[in-house]
Amino acid sequence: MDGALTSRHLGLDLGGTFIKWVVIESTPQGTRTVATGKAATNANGGPGRVVDQLAELGRAAAAEVGTVATVGVGVPGLHDPATGRTRFLPNIPGDWAGVPVVDPVKAAVGVPTVLINDARAFALAELRLGAGRGARSLLGITLGTGVGGGVVIDGGLHFGHDGTAGEIGHQTILPDGPLCGCGNYGCLEALCRASAISAACGCASVEEAVARARAGDDRARAGLEQIGRYLGLGISNAVVLITPDVVVIGGGAAGAGDLLLDPIRVELRKRIHVTNVDQVRLVLTELGPWAGAIGAAIHGAGSVQNISV
Ligand SMILES: [Zn+2]
Numbered sequence: 001m002d003g004a005l006t007s008r009h010l011g012l013d014l015g016g017t018f019i020k021w022v023v024i025e026s027t028p029q030g031t032r033t034v035a036t037g038k039a040a041t042n043a044n045g046g047p048g049r050v051v052d053q054l055a056e057l058g059r060a061a062a063a064e065v066g067t068v069a070t071v072g073v074g075v076p077g078l079h080d081p082a083t084g085r086t087r088f089l090p091n092i093p094g095d096w097a098g099v100p101v102v103d104p105v106k107a108a109v110g111v112p113t114v115l116i117n118d119a120r121a122f123a124l125a126e127l128r129l130g131a132g133r134g135a136r137s138l139l140g141i142t143l144g145t146g147v148g149g150g151v152v153i154d155g156g157l158h159f160g161h162d163g164t165a166g167e168i169g170h171q172t173i174l175p176d177g178p179l180c181g182c183g184n185y186g187c188l189e190a191l192c193r194a195s196a197i198s199a200a201c202g203c204a205s206v207e208e209a210v211a212r213a214r215a216g217d218d219r220a221r222a223g224l225e226q227i228g229r230y231l232g233l234g235i236s237n238a239v240v241l242i243t244p245d246v247v248v249i250g251g252g253a254a255g256a257g258d259l260l261l262d263p264i265r266v267e268l269r270k271r272i273h274v275t276n277v278d279q280v281r282l283v284l285t286e287l288g289p290w291a292g293a294i295g296a297a298i299h300g301a302g303s304v305q306n307i308s309v
Contacts, residue, residue, distance in 0.1 A: 005027065005028050006025065006026065006027045007025070007026050007069045007301070007307060008023050008024065008025050008026075008034065008065055008066075008067070008068045008069060009023065009024050009025075009026065009068055009069060009070045009071075009072070009297040009298070009300050009301040009307075009309070010022075010023050010058060010061055010062055010068040010070070010071045010072070010109065010297060010300070011023075011024065011071075011072050011073075011074065011121070011292075011293040011294055011295065011296035011297025011298070011299075011300065012054055012057065012058055012061075012071065012072070012073045012074065012105070012293065012296060013074040013118060013121070013290075013292035013293035013296055014041070014050070014054060014073065014074060014075050014076060014089075014092070014118070015041060015076060015118070015292075016041060016043060016076065016091045016092050016145055017040065017041060017043075018038045018039065018040060018041055019038065019039050019041050019053060019054060019057055020036070020037070020038040020289070020290065020292070020293045021036065021037050021038070021057055021058070021061045021293055022035065022036045022290055022293040022294050022297055023035040023036075023061060023062075023064075023065045023068060023297070024294060024297045024298070024301075024309065026301060026307055026309050031128070031129060031298075031309045033290070033294065034065060035061065035064055035065050036290060036293070037057070037061060037064075039053070039057060041053070041092070043092050043093055044093060046093070046094045047086075047092075047094040047095065047096050047099045048099075050092065050094075051099060051100070051101055051104050051105075052104070054073065054101065054104075054105055055104045055105045055107070055108035055109075056108065058071055058073075058105050058108055058109045059108040059109055062109050062110075062111075068109065068111060069111060069112075069301070069304075069307075070111055070112050070113070070114075070297075070300035070301050070304040070307075071105055071106070071109050071111060071112070071113040071114075071300050072113070072114055072115075072116055072121070072295075072296035072297050072298070072299040072300025072301070072303075073101055073102070073105060073113065073114070073115050073116070073296055074115075074116055074117070074118040074121040074292045074293065074295065074296035075089060075101065075115055075116075075117060075118060076089055076090075076091055076092065076117075076118045076145075076146070076148075077089035077090055077091070077092075077096065077117070078117070078163070078164060079101070079115045079117065079163065080162075080163075081114075081115065081159075081162070081163045083100075083102075084100060084101055084102025084103060084106075084113070084114070084115055085098050085099055085100050085101065085102075086098070086099045086101055086115075090146065090181045090182075091145045091146060101115060102114065102115060112300075112304040113300065113304075114299060114300050114303050114304060116163075116295070116296055116299040117148070117150070117163060117164075117166075118142070118148060118292045118296075119140060119141075119142045119148025119149050119150050119166065119292075120140075120148075120150040120157055120159070120163075120166055120295070120299075121150075121291070121292045121293075121294075121295030121296045121298075121299060122140050122142050122148065122150060122248075122250050122285075122291045122292050122295055123138060123139070123140025123149070123150025123151070123152055123157060123166070123248070123295070124140075124150065124152070124157050124295040124298050124299055125287050125291040125292070125294040125295030125298060126138065126140055126248045126250070126285060126286065126287060126291060126295075127140075127152050127155075127157075128298055128309055129287065129294060129298075129309075130248070130285060130286040130287040130291060131246065131248045131283045131284065131285060131286040131287075132152070132245075132246045132248050132283075135152070135244070135245040135246045136152075136154060136155050136245055137151075137152055137153050137154070137242060137243070137244040137245050137246075138150075138151070138152035138244050138245060138246050138247070138248060139151055139152075139168070139235070139238050139239070139242065139244045139246075139247045139248070140152075140166075140247075140248050140250065141168055141231070141235070141247070141248070141249050141250070141251075142250050142251040142292075143192065143194070143197075143206075143231075143249065143250070143251035143252065143253035143254060144193075144194060144251040144252055144253075145193060145194050145195075146169055146181070146189050146193050147168065147169030147188055147189040147192050147193055148167075148168075148169060148251075149166045149167055149168030149169060149238075150166040151165060151166040151238075151242060151244075152244070153242065157299075168188060168234055168235075168238055169187060169188050169189035169192075169193075169234075170182050170184060170187045170188070170189060171187065171188055171234055171237060171238075172184060172185075172186050172187060173186055173187065173188050173191055173230055173233050173234055174186035174191065177190060177191060178190045178191070178196075188230060188231070188233075188234040191227070191230045192227050192230050192231055192234075192253075194206050194252065194253070196227070197209055197223065197224070197227050197253055200223035200224075200226055200227055201213065201217075201219060201220040201223030201224060202219045202220065202223065203220060203223075206252045206253050206255075207252065207255070209223060209224065209256075210224075210253070210255050210256045210259070213256065213259050214259070221259065224256055224259045224260055224263070225259075225263045226263075227253075227260065227263075228259075228260045228261070228262065228263025228264045228266075228267070229263050229264075229266075229267050231249075231260070231263075231264050231267075232263060232264040232265070232266065232267020232268055232270075232271070233267055233271065235247055235264060235267075235268060235282075236267060236268055236271035236272050239268065239272055239275070239277070239280055240272060240274055240275065243275050243279075243280065244280060245279075245280070245281065246280070246281040246282075246283060247280060247281065247282045247283070248283055248284070248285055249261070249282070249283070249284055249285065250284070250285035250287075250288075250291055251285075254284050254285055257284065261282060261284070264282060265282060268280070268282070297309075
């Protein structure tokens with residue numbers, strides 16, 4: 001490394017299918033990604049095995065680049081920022097209540113370590129290095145197994161009192177809609193999660209739904225339009241609350257592009273009357289599948305070393 005003003009930071013992104021990692025390098029000239037990797041998540045081994053895998057991947061990733069100053073770990077669910085333990089990870093098998101993550105990863109890598117929700121990490125990454133660069137306020141939405149969210153206000157993530165602020169997927173859209181994994185009925189997530197998109201489009205997967213819609217399949221196109229309408233309702237509710245400069249959509253279904261953005265735009269125009277909707281940019285992720293790991297790395301740098309990436 002080239003002196004005290006250059007530092008490297010590791011981000012780990014725990015997903016149900018893969019654990020991804022990135023190392024970012026922060027210099028006075030800017031920030032860049034210097035290494036990436038991923039491994040299939042050992043999800044059926046139970047939480048203990050998954051945490052062992054995170055720790056080992058973290059140790060190996062740090063060794064690959066020499067050393068890192070901090071680690072941030074993105075988790076797909078809720079955690080306790082004070083103890084560094086998970087609370088609820090709905091899409092990875094096992095009981096994740098109270099599972100220590102910070103301590104084992106910190107012990108393996110040997111540097112300060114923090115947790116962040118993966119969708120909050122996505123929003124942070126797009127704000128600093130992606131589609132939201134230059135924005136002061138931002139709403140990030142991840143369309144994956146679930147529907148995640150993160151809110152940036154005045155240039156920084158808004159965490160709320162326990163790190164759960166930004167859960168756009170768990171606002172009620174249909175009062176008597178389908179049961180959500182959170183226990184409520186008719187949540188945006190229950191209507192727009194990957195399995196709901198596949199079902200609405202009559203397809204086996206989101207990828208198939210997007211491919212068929214692009215090829216002109218009527219049912220797939222109508223399904224994506226319905227999903228876009230629900231998303232537009234949820235985003236409208238958020239926009240009138242926070243009037244973000246930019247709304248960034250990520251996750252697998254972002255590959256649908258305008259097939260999803262167009263019906264969202266229609267709904268925003270229909271629902272929003274208190275602010276000028278033309279001043280809210282609606283865009284797709286720039287960082288793609290690495291956004292979560294990059295955001296976790298940025299969060300680690302900022303919260304542990306007070307380095308603004
Ligand atoms: Zn919910």
